[in-house]
Amino acid sequence: MIVTNRRQMARLFHDRMNGNYRDDPNERQPGRRPEVVKSYLVDAYGTWSPGEADESPFVSRLAEIVDGSGLGSRFTCEVHPAETGDLATICARMGDRTSTYLHVDAEDPRFWIVHATATGQAADRIVALLVEGSTRINRVLIPVQLLDRVRMLGTCVGLGLDFDRRLFSTHADGNDGSRMGSLKMQQWGHEAGRLLEYMRHEPSFADRTTLSRLQIRCQPDGGDGTAFSVEEIRIDGKLTAKGTWFEGHANMVRTLKGAFSGVVGQLESNHAIQVGSTGDVVTGKALAIDTGRRIEDLDAFTRKVFSGARPFQLWGVPRGGDGLVRVRATDLGLGGRLDFEITPAFIRIYLPSTTSGSTVLRFYANLQRHHDACVRLVNEEEMDVLES
């Protein structure tokens, strides 16, 4: 269904969550069950030009992206602007099948939220097609510390851990000989949070307890329990909501977006390398990753990370020797450029002012998931960037 403003969009999703299809005769079917609302956080760095007077309207930029994307090439797509200039509906249809609707909210012109009620896999596929083929927008990857922040916003009723070091393993079986190469676990119930804390403090598990998804139950202050949402929040910036309370989901999306954009803003304002306002200072404070577990094989590590493939999406040619490998890299996700210097114990990152800070967070979150859950992103004072 095409929406014309945010109020209508909120009502639509509220109705879908509650199994109410009164506004849409095409969707009205007897016995139809309530739907799950899905929202995806997207970095629109490549469309974002703060302060530029000739910036084209959001809807034109979105239409260009759709045209050049995998979505535009496989589906018949129409982009319908809402009354406000920062909201639009993409109506995508393949052949005679039912249309799928994506609602793209660019209230924050830098970080868009894409909402959908299509079934989980279909929505995932359509959003993947939308960002594919364009370096103007990309899905985000969320560091564990930010998931921990939103964990406190409700009652944690489930979580998933996903750590997989086999990506870097040089052993045929994917394990490193002495320690477990992967750890995947799902835990449901109110004790999930306690179990996570226990594992984080247990030395034999600490470096593998990478939180990858959370389930949080939220309800309004003083509510009687009839209005609630159960949120599932994933490391890849996808949030799904079941329950009866869309506003709870909208709050969760806003909070996660705010936390993520806050860290990205901090990276871009403190660490991006550029000429300062006085003209004689090249600004950009040092930024590094303490790798925790040492990188034993720099050659294999850098070849994997900078191959251009997912999950890192970084392209480059590693140069150097045993002590330090330097890579002038290109981010294939958002088209920016950045430099890395990689030693067994730490990685220096140089972020140009023309590259999105979320590229750094994607690299960092991937290390949390594939190298060591305890890697630290540190600033020039060797303080944790994500805890300041």
Add this chain to the structure above:
Amino acid sequence: MYSNPDLLATNLLIGMCRGSLGVPRVIRDLGYRDRWVRRCFPGHGPDSVPPVLAMASREARHTVFVEFSRGAKVDARQLARYATVTAAYLRGATNLSREETETYDIAVLGPARHRESLVKGLEESRLRFPLLLLTRAGIVLGANSFSKAALSKVFFPRLEVAWETIPRSWIRFNGNSGVLEVADAVIPEVVARAMKGDTRIAATDLCRSHPLWDILGKPGRDHMNGQVCEALAAATENEFRSHFDLDGEVLVLQRDLAADTPMQRAGWLKRLQQLHAAFLDRLADDRSARAEREFFEEDDAAGQ
């Protein structure tokens, strides 16, 4: 890895001022921060000489201007220019603050293997500028001292530096860089622009991504533009000839990535990665790449 020892030292000093992980923090702890000073000398416009790297500290009320000596001799004319600088001039002509210019030094930085000739050059100039020598083990104060004893102490007996892991990316290439350093920096920039759908990329656009571009005067910019054109020519004439053309000072990509499917694009990027590695390997065989290794040769006896 590098043809250019003064770039190595520049990145080390910047890294020490900015808190790069893995390098000594003592200079940063004294409050020194890196600055680029354009109008350093009375009677010279900002375009007439390249910007000078300085380390300025409000806390220490002190600025150190760094003069790199690549060879065995000091640049007597350049040192004589520094001798004309006064605190009042610096306050008026640069963005350095009153506190930062209360005292200042000009440090000559050179390879330890040229210690004798550098000391002699300084003596002949009658200028008592501190001489910092780069040795395999770190940096030592080879002659004279800073006006701030605390800074002199930093280099006694030496400021230990693990050269293998020093920062190398604050400034990716400078005016003395060979084709290898320039190409290493520029080709990834080309790929980034290709990913955004650009098919014609001007050399000056690539220069603009250099952090010092805005600080350089016209001669410096022309020189950098020339360096980038030379690197692009080396690429288009050899490894990348079936992918790039050079139209004057504009690089022309022979395919439009925006029109490619993700699969086609991935294939192109893989191929480009192999070509770029081969390109850099070939350039690294050039004579200039030996300079870094030679920089520290025979320095142990001289610098210890």
